[in-house]
Amino acid sequence: MSDLVPILISKVNYWVYIALMMIGLWAVIAKNNLVKKIIGMNILQTAVILFFISIGAKYNATIPIIMHGHDAGHHAVNAIDYINPLPHVLMLTAIVVAVATLGVALALVIKVHQKYQTLEEDEILAKMDEQ
Amino acid sequence: MSQNLPAIVVILPLVTAFFVFFSAWWVKRAGYVLVIVALAGCGALSVWILTAVITDGPIHYWLGGWEPPWGIEYRIDHLNAMMLVLISLLSLITAAHSKESVERELPDKTALFWSLYLLFVTGLLGICITADLFNLFVLLEVSALSGYALIAMGEDRSLYASVRYILLGTIGASFYLLGVGCLYIATGSLNMADLGQLLPDLYQSKTILIGFSFIMTGLGIKIALFPLHGWLPDAYAYAPSAVSAVIAPLMTKVMAYALIRVMFTVFQPDFSISVTHVTDVMVWFGTVAILFGAVMALSQSDFKRMLSYVIIAEIGFIVGGIGVANTIAFKGAVFHILNDAIMVACLFLVAAQIMYRTGGHRIDDFKGMFSTMPTTAVIFSVGALAVIGVPPTCGFFSKWYLLLGGIQAHQWGFVAALLLCTLINVALFFRVFDKALYVHGQDTGGAHAGIPGNPHPSGVPLSMLIPAGVLAAAIILVGIFNQVIVDEVIRYTVPSGF
Numbered sequence: 058m059s060d061l062v063p064i065l066i067s068k069v070n071y072w073v074y075i076a077l078m079m080i081g082l083w084a085v086i087a088k089n090n091l092v093k094k095i096i097g098m099n100i101l102q103t104a105v106i107l108f109f110i111s112i113g114a115k116y117n118a119t120i121p122i123i124m125h126g127h128d129a130g131h132h133a134v135n136a137i138d139y140i141n142p143l144p145h146v147l148m149l150t151a152i153v154v155a156v157a158t159l160g161v162a163l164a165l166v167i168k169v170h171q172k173y174q175t176l177e178e179d180e181i182l183a184k185m186d187e188q
Numbered sequence: 189m190s191q192n193l194p195a196i197v198v199i200l201p202l203v204t205a206f207f208v209f210f211s212a213w214w215v216k217r218a219g220y221v222l223v224i225v226a227l228a229g230c231g232a233l234s235v236w237i238l239t240a241v242i243t244d245g246p247i248h249y250w251l252g253g254w255e256p257p258w259g260i261e262y263r264i265d266h267l268n269a270m271m272l273v274l275i276s277l278l279s280l281i282t283a284a285h286s287k288e289s290v291e292r293e294l295p296d297k298t299a300l301f302w303s304l305y306l307l308f309v310t311g312l313l314g315i316c317i318t319a320d321l322f323n324l325f326v327l328l329e330v331s332a333l334s335g336y337a338l339i340a341m342g343e344d345r346s347l348y349a350s351v352r353y354i355l356l357g358t359i360g361a362s363f364y365l366l367g368v369g370c371l372y373i374a375t376g377s378l379n380m381a382d383l384g385q386l387l388p389d390l391y392q393s394k395t396i397l398i399g400f401s402f403i404m405t406g407l408g409i410k411i412a413l414f415p416l417h418g419w420l421p422d423a424y425a426y427a428p429s430a431v432s433a434v435i436a437p438l439m440t441k442v443m444a445y446a447l448i449r450v451m452f453t454v455f456q457p458d459f460s461i462s463v464t465h466v467t468d469v470m471v472w473f474g475t476v477a478i479l480f481g482a483v484m485a486l487s488q489s490d491f492k493r494m495l496s497y498v499i500i501a502e503i504g505f506i507v508g509g510i511g512v513a514n515t516i517a518f519k520g521a522v523f524h525i526l527n528d529a530i531m532v533a534c535l536f537l538v539a540a541q542i543m544y545r546t547g548g549h550r551i552d553d554f555k556g557m558f559s560t561m562p563t564t565a566v567i568f569s570v571g572a573l574a575v576i577g578v579p580p581t582c583g584f585f586s587k588w589y590l591l592l593g594g595i596q597a598h599q600w601g602f603v604a605a606l607l608l609c610t611l612i613n614v615a616l617f618f619r620v621f622d623k624a625l626y627v628h629g630q631d632t633g634g635a636h637a638g639i640p641g642n643p644h645p646s647g648v649p650l651s652m653l654i655p656a657g658v659l660a661a662a663i664i665l666v667g668i669f670n671q672v673i674v675d676e677v678i679r680y681t682v683p684s685g686f
Binding site: 095 | 333337345347350351355358365369372
């Protein structure tokens, strides 16, 4: 038990992303309402984004602008003084992708609602079988 | 100029997509001309790149002049070049074929349709040309998002099919991204070739194993490998004819390409084969996918749904062929990517013509096809014989390679599934031939659910018959010249560790 606590605390970012990802997957699988499913899908994407952002962080490091570093300008740039900006830049793109996916999904859901007057999956399936 | 051509292949359809959309405000028909010009340009560039690769070896292109591993690199070897030619020419032929069917099925949305079509092709070309794992994710989403929208334009049920595809496709893409993140934690690199050099020291690391599993599962969803195929049949069956004819042959094949890249360029063959034994698992998944796809195809009454299950079986061929992991089977798998794309595209074009003529795409709508639309019937016969695997069509040769490879590796389950699937395909297509030869079926009343489908009495126009005929000819020509294609291109795609 005493070994478990440090693991939980030192890897807290991983636990958070795993928890978020499972919440998202559960919503996609178990929820009956299409909007809830899509929100679950978005939570899953956000979990991956948080994972990427957390891996850029370092202890005792500052934002990756050279002026802000320790003794900036007096010696060669020391990578350990700065957090890693690359995962953050990647995630800017991934956030745009996630927003676009959410937009397309919600637009489709509006069309589904116009057609079937409901967003509950079982009712949609029942109406599709009637036709 | 000429050293920038690899980037232009991707940029040309991307930029044209915007012009197509806005040109519809002034001249309604201008968009379609732009699409054809852009895709023809892409086709010419891809062929030029392929010849350059064959004569001078792989091309490296650094976007913005940034050296890899820091910048994004485009690296084109024989495998990419083949995929580029396949994508650009196939999408050009489908676009040439689909002018009439798009105007009939989506009368108010032609400009939107063609703009999304070009974005879809941009995404596929980008996936095949890039050598950066994150760039691959972005372009994967470009093609997937336009694919969702294109599929949703189809018949009644296509909306719900598209929502399901979005949910599963996004989970697949997120898994892929998570896997890339795990590789990035361990190595600090996203460049495929760079990762290929950094990873061998880390093959025992749990992070790498988890990253590999997530990437494989994510791509498995996108490729529609058997237990993860749930989104495919509905999405492809209910999409507009022009959309099925471009998405069905290309999307899964491009993902198969990405799978090969990850397994044999990012990771070295000995990781996939002897460290994780993932290839053994793939043979079994492939075998089950072949049997499942074939049996399910047999039970369908709708032609496009039947073809969707045929695709699931063909994916089993490709994945199983990669999993057999010897030179002959790998050649067969890569060759089958090419052949399957051509023959599935040909059959979906036939479905589009049937839809145009009769307003439906059930197998019953093929009734009397040999007397009412003889040219379409001939094209259909060529496509069907290729899927069955009759020489000299191309389908025979890739199956032959896969079969020889399976025998050499003593994968008897896979070999048996291949042969059984061929038999089932014979039954499958002769059921359609039986309908098509039925002479008294002159009634073409096709008031089916979905798009207004009043039958078109004057027959299928030449603008549809010629592109489909070109594909039928390509099936036979690729079959006749299979030795040239294997020797000049496919031989070089086999990873060195086999």
